[in-house]
Amino acid sequence: MAGQSVDYNKLIFKHLSSEDGLSQRSVTDVLQDKNGYLWFGTRDGLNKYDGDKITIYRHKSNDFNGLTNSWVTSIYQDHNSNLWIGTKDGLNRYIPEKDNFVQYKQDSASNSLTDNSIWSISHVNDSVVGVATNNGLNLIDLKNFEISLFNVESKTNKSLIEDNRFRHILTTKKGDVWLCSVELISVFNSExxxxxxxxxxxxxRSEIHLNISPTLFEDAQANIWLGYEKGLAVFNKTTKKFETFKIDDKKIINSGVRTICQDNHGNIWIVLMTDCMF
Structure with missing residues (x-):
């Protein structure tokens, strides 16, 4: 969509499928960790790929060092190299020395998760990771891994966040935290x-994000992009609104957007539910 000229005919793609050992073909998230391993989240297991073979991690009953659930929703590596795995039923932290996981789930303790449905994981700052759930944003202190609930209250002790059914979290380069919920987007200015x-x-329509997650992305020019069920939008810094992305006054994306990224040449890549374009 923008950037320098690149000969994409020289790109070489290698396909990984169930026949190659992938646990399931519906990939929900992808991450390359700081050691070079590729992690693929699917609806039936977490996959670690070393360039040669795939190791699969699935939930097993009564295994308290395994995944809390096999449906992986989000994979994130924080500034301290901790690898976090969000699932439909709980959060997990990978322990590479033991090749197992520490589980985090909602319970009666005051410092537990507020909900087990994990939608998105990202840093809030260098020492805190934010976990977007169906019942609030949970903050994990990387010094001791204690969990607290993110909340901003008014002088009347009323929460300033109207909808806490969070679906996606983005922390911008300037430190603002953007939170997509079912009904709206909240932007927290820490200053x-x-x-x-x-x-x-x-x-x-209202409630469209009840079961479908939108996605946010900040490009190199600090533009905020929104991918959602009906297409692509970009935040207008003057009007303070998201406006549908158009070329020659024509909307070019009409299907759901899974994720957005930018390559080293400045091109914006849009991964759709059915295709990919840039």
């Missing part, structure tokens, strides 16, 4: 402790 609420594009 002044203020919350700004932003509506989704007008072509969305």
């Amino acid at each position: 002044n402790n203020l919350i700004t609420e932003i509506d989704y594009p007008t072509d969305l």
Whole structure:
């Protein structure tokens, strides 16, 4: 969509499928860790690929050092190299020395997760990881792995976040935390402790993100992109609204957007539910 000229005909792709050992063909998230391993989250297991073979991790009943659930929703590596695995039923931290996991789930303790449905994981700052759940944003202190609930209250002790069914979290380069919920997008400015609420594009019906996650991305020019069920939008810094992305006044993406990224040449890549384009 932008950037320098690149000869994409010289790109070489290698396909990994169930025949190659992948646990399931529906890949929900991909991450390359700092050691070079590729991790693939699927709806039936977590896969670690070393360039030669695939190791599969699945949930097993009564295995308290395994995954809490086999449906992986999010994979994230923090600034301290901890690898976090979000699932449909709990959060996991990978322990490479033992090749197993520490499990985090909701329980009666005051410092547990507020919900087991994990949607997104990202850093809030260098020492805190944020976990977006169906019942609030959980903050994990990387010094001791204690969990607390993110909340901003008004002078009347009323939460300033109207919808806490979070679906995606993005922390920008300047430190603002963007939170996609089912009904709206909340932006937290840590400098002044203020919350700004932003509506989704007008072509969305209410509750569309109840079961489908939107995605946010900040490009090299600090533009904020929103991928959602009906297409692609970009944040207008003047109007403070998300506007549908168009070329020659024509909307070019009409299907759901899974993820957005930018390559070293400045091209923006859009992964759709059915295709990929840039």
